[in-house]
Amino acid sequence: MAYHPQFELWAVGRPDELSIKLARRALFHLCLALTRIDYEHLIAFPETKKLYRSGVRYHDDTHIDCWKGECRPKEDFWQDLPTTYSKQYGDCEDLSCIRCAELWVEGIHALPFPRLQNGGLGEQQLWHIQVLWPDGTIEDPSVILGMNETQPTEKK
Numbered sequence: 001m002a003y004h005p006q007f008e009l010w011a012v013g014r015p016d017e018l019s020i021k022l023a024r025r026a027l028f029h030l031c032l033a034l035t036r037i038d039y040e041h042l043i044a045f046p047e048t049k050k051l052y053r054s055g056v057r058y059h060d061d062t063h064i065d066c067w068k069g070e071c072r073p074k075e076d077f078w079q080d081l082p083t084t085y086s087k088q089y090g091d092c093e094d095l096s097c098i099r100c101a102e103l104w105v106e107g108i109h110a111l112p113f114p115r116l117q118n119g120g121l122g123e124q125q126l127w128h129i130q131v132l133w134p135d136g137t138i139e140d141p142s143v144i145l146g147m148n149e150t151q152p153t154e155k156k
Contacts, residue, residue, distance in 0.1 A: 097112055
């Protein structure tokens, strides 16, 4: 039986500047927690296949729900490594946190990196999680594992 915690985050999705900053921090901390969970799994099961050799593909399990002109994201389910591997798919936070955990095992302190894809001030926020290497390089496991490369770019 799987455990299904659910968070409701006030700042995520709100259109004001302070909320965008708070949302980025909240998503970063949640991603750190998921990365740590994946890291612990890799330590306990060192024979686990690497993400890029696991057969896992990118799949976005969230969608925009629009009704009568009002749009909002549907629920977003975050998966740990064993769940992602058993389903053979994951979305950006699942894949990026697994990849960060793999790098942690190798002694590389990469971090999950929440990037605002669209939704500036006054708009709906859509976030994308990538991997930030210590040298500042960005790796995107979602793109590597099949995400459409024509995703919107970050708004500053």
